[in-house]
Amino acid sequence: MIIKKTKFDGLLEIKFDIYSDKRGNFIKIFNKGNSKLFKNVCYESYINTSKKGVVRGLHGQLGRYSQDKLIYCIKGKLIDLAVDLRKNSKTFGKVYQKKISAKDAMAILIPKGFAHGIVALENDTIIVNYCSTPYNQKKEFGISLESLNIKFKNLKLIISEKDKILPTYKEYIKNKKIK
Numbered sequence: 001m002i003i004k005k006t007k008f009d010g011l012l013e014i015k016f017d018i019y020s021d022k023r024g025n026f027i028k029i030f031n032k033g034n035s036k037l038f039k040n041v042c043y044e045s046y047i048n049t050s051k052k053g054v055v056r057g058l059h060g061q062l063g064r065y066s067q068d069k070l071i072y073c074i075k076g077k078l079i080d081l082a083v084d085l086r087k088n089s090k091t092f093g094k095v096y097q098k099k100i101s102a103k104d105a106m107a108i109l110i111p112k113g114f115a116h117g118i119v120a121l122e123n124d125t126i127i128v129n130y131c132s133t134p135y136n137q138k139k140e141f142g143i144s145l146e147s148l149n150i151k152f153k154n155l156k157l158i159i160s161e162k163d164k165i166l167p168t169y170k171e172y173i174k175n176k177k178i179k
Contacts, residue, residue, distance in 0.1 A: 006082055008091045009128070010111035013098065014070075018105050027105050029072050029128070040132045047127040049076070049120035054158045057117020058083060058166075059144045065139040066112040068132040076125030077101035078118045081150070083143060083169065086113035093173070095148055102126075117141045119152060141176070142166040 002015040019026040047056060058081060061067050071080055082096040096114075099121070100106045110116050118127060145159070147168030167175070 002047075006096060008082070008094070008114075009086075009089060010109075011082060011096055011114070012105045012109040014109060016105040016107065025105075029070075029107065041070075041130045045129045045131070047118075047129060049078075049118075049125045049127075050123065051158055052120055052123050052125075053152075053156050054120040054125075055117060055145055055160075055163065057081065057163070058115040058145055059117065059150075060085070060115040060141055061133065061136060062139045062141055065133050065136040068107050069110045069116055070107055070111055070130040071110065071116075071118070072107040072128045072130075073100050073102050073104070074126045074128055075102050076120065076122040078125050078127065079152075080108045081117045081119065081145070082108075082110045082114040083116075083148070084114055089113070093169075095150065097150070098155075099126075115141070117145055119145075119155070119157065121126050121155070122143075141172070143172045144168050147171075 004013040004015070006013060016027050040125045049056065068177060078100060080098045080100055084094050084096070086092060097109060100108065142163060144166040145163070145179055147170070
C-alpha cells in the first residue's frame, strides 16, 4: 500500500496492492486488525450511481456525528470532491478533487470537518463508503455543488431534488458555526 499526503491536512490518497493471477484480482481494502489509517469503522455503505453525471453530495455531519470517510470505487469512474470546512485549517474553504476508478485500486481518506461528494464519470459507478460514526439525519448538512463553480467538461450533472435546494457555500459559512 502506498499512502500519499495531500495539501489538505489528514486527507490521504491510498493506493492499494493488487494481487493478480489467472483468476482475477484480490485487493484488501480494509482490515480492522491492522489498519493504521482507519481504525474506527462504524458502518459501510454501498452507493450505485445509475448514470454518468450523477452527483452525490456535498454532504457532511455536524458535531460528534462528524465523520472520517474512506471512499473506494469498485466499479466505474468518478470525481471525488471534498471541501475543507475546518475553520483553523490552512486549506479552509478549498476544494479537493481527484479522479478515481475501479482500475486504480485507490481510496481517498477524508477526515472529519469536510463536506464530501462524488460525480460519476461512467454509468453504473459503484462506491464503497466506510464511515467512522453513525449517520444522524438531524446532524446532516449539505452545500450546493453548483455554488463552487467547478467546471465539468462534457458532463450534464444529475442532481437530486434534495441537493438542488442546498445552501451555497457562502450561505453555509455565513449561517453555521464552523469548527
